Amino acid sequence: MVSTILIAIGVLFNLFGCIGLIRLPDVYNRLQSATKCGTLGTCSILAGALIHFGFMDAGIKALIAIPLLFFGATAAAHALVRGAYHFGVKLGDKSVKDDYKDIAK
Amino acid sequence: MDLLEILLYIQIALSASCLFRIIRGPSIADRMVAIDIFGVLVVGICAILSIISERGFILDIGIAWVMLSFIGTLTLAKYLSGKKLNE
Amino acid sequence: MxxxxxxxxxxxxxxxxxxxxxxxxxxxxxxxxxxxxxxxxxxxxxxxxKFLQLHRYFWLLVYIVILIWECIKANFDVAYRVLHPAMPIKPGIVKVKLNLQSDFARAMLANSITMTPGTIAVDIVGDDLYIHWIYVSSEDPEEYSQKIAGRFEKYIKKTFD
Missing domain, CATH: 1.10.30 (DNA Binding (I), subunit A)
Incomplete structure (x- = not known):
């Protein structure tokens, strides 16, 4: 029962992340919403799997996948935002400040 | 119908909505963000599927998918910033 | 070793x-x-x-608890901004000064900044950390350095540095 609740919370956060992916205006903001909600949502689903299987072999695998997913998603987000900036994707129209412009060249 | 199955179908529909951004995205970077998140959602699908079918080995597929999508995203990001792969 | x-x-x-x-x-x-x-x-x-200094493990536990709490807060923050009809965003890239020495501690700080509400680490050049912020709420560098990095810096200094 607890595992079903955790999985429902995870799917809900994934839904917010996908709405943000479709609705927000530029690459950097989409990356913000997609990375945070996608990661915590999927981590919550994996925690549900861990509680359902218990600390047996399948549960341990879910436990291993959580830190892998966490650090993988953060490092991938960092690489993507840096790559997008060097590729020349402009910040959106609503942006107010850009300290990185002089360094990137 | 079981609640878990409904959640599984919702998760599959969410990853299909990422395909919208992959097809429509105005620049390459948008498409890569959507591909990255698509990989994360597929891991969620693997976890729910392993609970429904009571087979633990599907979680192995999830772990392999996490690592491969991470390496793929890093490689594509390197390509975006205009560098060779060994820099 | x-x-x-x-x-x-x-x-x-x-x-x-x-x-x-x-x-x-x-x-x-x-x-x-x-x-x-x-x-x-x-x-x-x-x-x-550093692996043999046992007090680092205690601070690692404290740091993990704080990281999970900030991560949950980040999710509600993003959900609020996405679901609000007017989308209250004001994005920008700001510069934050670093106080950490070792490379591993810097990487951990960048990771935790990526997971906190509304911020993504873009690059590290010298001693400066460049951060994309979804809602730039102040103009003063001291104030936003404290707001973004100050929450984690003391724990990371005790754990990894």
């Missing part, structure tokens, strides 16, 4: 992944962990003796 630290970490990871204590499995895992630690340890830990 640093070879030994990476060897123990990779061997533990192998054991958790397979959950099998037969002799063949142990030998294969030890050989693979040995090759991995010989090849890659020069990229990781520059001072291996």
């Amino acid at each position: 640093r070879y030994l630290a990476l060897f123990i970490l990779t061997f533990l990871f192998w054991l958790l992944l397979t959950l099998d204590v037969s002799l063949v499995n142990l030998v294969v895992g030890a050989v693979v962990a040995l090759i991995t630690s010989l090849l890659f340890s020069k990229y990781f830990f520059d001072k291996g003796y």
Whole structure:
């Protein structure tokens, strides 16, 4: 029962992340919403799997996948935002400040 | 119908909505963000599927998918910033 | 020393992944962990003796609890901005000063900044950390440095630096 609740919370956060992916205006903001909600949502689903299987072999695998997913998603987000900036994707129209412009060249 | 199955179908529909951004995205970077998140959602699908079918080995597929999508995203990001792969 | 630290970490990871204590499995895992630690340890830990200082593990636990709490807060923040009809965003890239010395501590700080509400680390140049912020709420560098990095910096300094 607890595992079903955790999985429902995870799917809900994934839904917010996908709405943000479709609705927000530029690459950097989409990356913000997609990375945070996608990661915590999927981590919550994996925690549900861990509680359902218990600390047996399948549960341990879910436990291993959580830190892998966490650090993988953060490092991938960092690489993507840096790559997008060097590729020349402009910040959106609503942006107010850009300290990185002089360094990137 | 079981609640878990409904959640599984919702998760599959969410990853299909990422395909919208992959097809429509105005620049390459948008498409890569959507591909990255698509990989994360597929891991969620693997976890729910392993609970429904009571087979633990599907979680192995999830772990392999996490690592491969991470390496793929890093490689594509390197390509975006205009560098060779060994820099 | 640093070879030994990476060897123990990779061997533990192998054991958790397979959950099998037969002799063949142990030998294969030890050989693979040995090759991995010989090849890659020069990229990781520059001072291996830090693994023996036990007070670091206590601060690691505190840091993990704070990280999970900030991560949950980040999700509600993003959900509010996405679901609000007017989308209250005001994005920009700001510059934050770093106080940490070792490379590993800096990487951990960038990771935790990526997971906190509304911020993503873009790049590190020298001692400056560039951060994309979804709602730039102040113009004063001191104030937003405290707001973005100050929450984690003291714990990371005690744990990894």
